Amino acid sequence: MKHKKDFKKDNLYFDKKYCCDFRNAINSSPIFENDPKYLSQYNLCCAVMDRLDTCIAKLNKYGDIPDSEEDFLVFMMFACMVYDAVKQLLSVLNIPEQNSEREYFKLIYEKSRIFNPEAEAPTDDKFFEYIRSLIFAHPFGTGRPKFLHKDEVQYSPWVIVNGISSVFSGVKNAVGARIYSNQSEEIIDLEFPFDILKQFICFKYEQLELATKWVEEQVANAENNWRMFKVNQDQSPVEILIEIDKILTSRYETCYSIRDFIKYMSCSLSDLRNISAVETFRAEIVGRIPELCMSVDNLDYESVEKICSTITRRPSQMHKMAHYQLEKIFDYLGDKTSLTENNDAESWGLTQADDFSKEFARKWVYIDVKTMPYLEIKLLVRVACYLESMLQEHAYPERRK
Numbered sequence: 001m002k003h004k005k006d007f008k009k010d011n012l013y014f015d016k017k018y019c020c021d022f023r024n025a026i027n028s029s030p031i032f033e034n035d036p037k038y039l040s041q042y043n044l045c046c047a048v049m050d051r052l053d054t055c056i057a058k059l060n061k062y063g064d065i066p067d068s069e070e071d072f073l074v075f076m077m078f079a080c081m082v083y084d085a086v087k088q089l090l091s092v093l094n095i096p097e098q099n100s101e102r103e104y105f106k107l108i109y110e111k112s113r114i115f116n117p118e119a120e121a122p123t124d125d126k127f128f129e130y131i132r133s134l135i136f137a138h139p140f141g142t143g144r145p146k147f148l149h150k151d152e153v154q155y156s157p158w159v160i161v162n163g164i165s166s167v168f169s170g171v172k173n174a175v176g177a178r179i180y181s182n183q184s185e186e187i188i189d190l191e192f193p194f195d196i197l198k199q200f201i202c203f204k205y206e207q208l209e210l211a212t213k214w215v216e217e218q219v220a221n222a223e224n225n226w227r228m229f230k231v232n233q234d235q236s237p238v239e240i241l242i243e244i245d246k247i248l249t250s251r252y253e254t255c256y257s258i259r260d261f262i263k264y265m266s267c268s269l270s271d272l273r274n275i276s277a278v279e280t281f282r283a284e285i286v287g288r289i290p291e292l293c294m295s296v297d298n299l300d301y302e303s304v305e306k307i308c309s310t311i312t313r314r315p316s317q318m319h320k321m322a323h324y325q326l327e328k329i330f331d332y333l334g335d336k337t338s339l340t341e342n343n344d345a346e347s348w349g350l351t352q353a354d355d356f357s358k359e360f361a362r363k364w365v366y367i368d369v370k371t372m373p374y375l376e377i378k379l380l381v382r383v384a385c386y387l388e389s390m391l392q393e394h395a396y397p398e399r400r401k
Contacts, residue, residue, distance in 0.1 A: 013063040013198055014056045014082075018208045023049045025215040030252035031222050032215075044092055045215075048085045052208070055082045059201070065173045065194050066161045072175055073159065076135050079201045083128065086208050095210050100124045104200040108192045109147075114154075114179065119147040124200060131197075134177040134190070135159050155180040160191055223299055226251055231293040237286045238265045244296055253301050257308035258292075261285050263335065264379045271366045274380060278365075281383040284311055315388040319359045325352040329381055333374040353377050360388050 026032055026049065032042040055078040066072035090097050102109075105127040109115065122130065122145065133142040134156040143153040160176040176191035231243055241262045248255055265282055269275060288307050295303035314326065332349025350369045357367035361384035367377060 012060045014059050014202060014205055016056055018206055019052045019056055022208050022212045025212045029219040034252040041092060044089060048089050051081055051085055069159050069161055072161045073136055080132050082201055082205050086204055089211050093211055093214050095214055098207055100203055104196055114188050115147050116149045122147050128200060149183050153182045160189060226299060230297045233293055237289055238262060240289055244292060247296055255304055255308060257312055263375055267375050267379050270372055270376060274365050277383050277387060281386050312382060313389050314385050315392050317392060325356040328352040333378060335375045
C-alpha cells in the first residue's frame with residue numbers, strides 16, 4: 001500500500017475508485033440487505049459509502065494549500081470524517097487496520113518542544129487525533145493525550161494556514177495551530193506540512209480496500225454454498241418451478257414470472273375451446289424448464305429473467321391501446337374469482353380485458369370477463385400474446401379455428 005504520494009502529479013488527491021469498488025461489492029449481492037446477520041453491518045456500510053462519496057469530493061476540491069482558516073477547517077472536517085468512517089468500518093467488520101505507527105508525524109513530534117520528553121512517542125493515529133482536537137474538536141481544552149505534560153491543558157485560539165510563522169519555522173506549505181498552555185507562558189505554534197496531512201488521510205482512506213476484499217469474500221462464500229444445491233429435475237414441471245421459486249427466495253432473488261408460471265400451469269379452464277392454445281403455451285413453459293434450471297444452478301439470474309421474458313413477450317405489432325390495456329389487466333386484476341363490490345380498479349381492469357379480447361386475442365382464445373376468474377383471464381391474455389408473437393415471427397402459422 002502506498003504511503004507517500006506525489007499529489008502534484010495526480011488529477012485527484014483521493015482516488016474515487018476505492019469508494020466505487022466498495023459500493024459495487026456491496027451491491028453485487030442481496031445478502032447484505034436481506035440476511036439478518038449482516039443487517040447492522042449493512043446499515044453502517046451504506047452510511048460509510050454515502051459519507052465517503054461526499055468527503056472525497058470535498059477533499060479533492062479543498063486539496064490545495066488552504067488560503068484561509070475556513071478552507072483548512074473544511075478540509076479537516078471531511079478528513080476526520082474519512083478517518084472515522086474507515087476506522088469504524090474496519091472495526092465493525094473485525095478487520096485489522098494496517099497502522100503506519102510513526103511514519104507520518106514522527107519528525108513533527110520529535111522536533112517540537114511542547115511535548116513531555118519522558119512520554120512515549122504517539123502513533124500517527126494518536127497524533128492526528130491530537131491535531132483534530134486542537135484545530136476544531138476541542139480547541140478550548142485539549143488535555144487527554146498522554147504525551148502532554150502531567151495535568152497540562154492546551155488551548156488553540158486559531159489555526160495556521162501558511163502564515164508568516166512558517167517563514168521562521170522553515171516548514172514549507174505549513175498548516176497547524178496556535179497553542180496556549182496552562183503550564184507555559186510561551187505562545188507556541190505547532191506546524192507541519194499540509195502534504196503530510198493529506199498523505200496520512202490518503203493512507204487511511206485507501207484501507208477501504210480491506211473492507212472491499214472482506215465483502216467480496218462474503219459474497220464468494222454465499223455463492224459457493226448456493227452452488228452446492230442444484231434444482232431437482234426429477235419432478236413434475238410444476239414441482240420443478242416451485243423448487244426454483246424456493247431456491248430463488250432462499251438467495252434473496254425474486255422472479256415473479258416463475259410464480260405466474262406455477263399458477264398458469266395449474267389454472268383450470270372454464271371454456272374447453274381454449275385447451276389447445278393453452279397447452280401450446282404451457283408446452284413452451286415446460287420446454288424452457290431445463291434452461292431455467294441451468295441458469296438457477298449457475299446463479300445466472302439475468303438469464304432466468306431473459307428466458308421468462310421470452311415466454312411472456314408481447315407481439316411487436318399490436319392495436320393502438322394494447323399496451324395500456326395489458327398494463328391495466330395485470331396491474332388491476334389479482335387472482336380472485338370475481339369482482340369485488342365497488343372496486344373501481346378491478347372494474348376498469350375487466351373493461352380493458354374485455355376490449356383486449358375483441359382485438360387480436362380473439363384469433364387465439366375465448367375470453368369471457370363476466371364469468372371467468374381473474375387468473376384464467378390473465379392466462380388467456382398471455383396465451384394470446386405468445387401465439388400472436390409466434391405468428392408474427394413466422395414460427396406459428398396456424399390460427400384458432
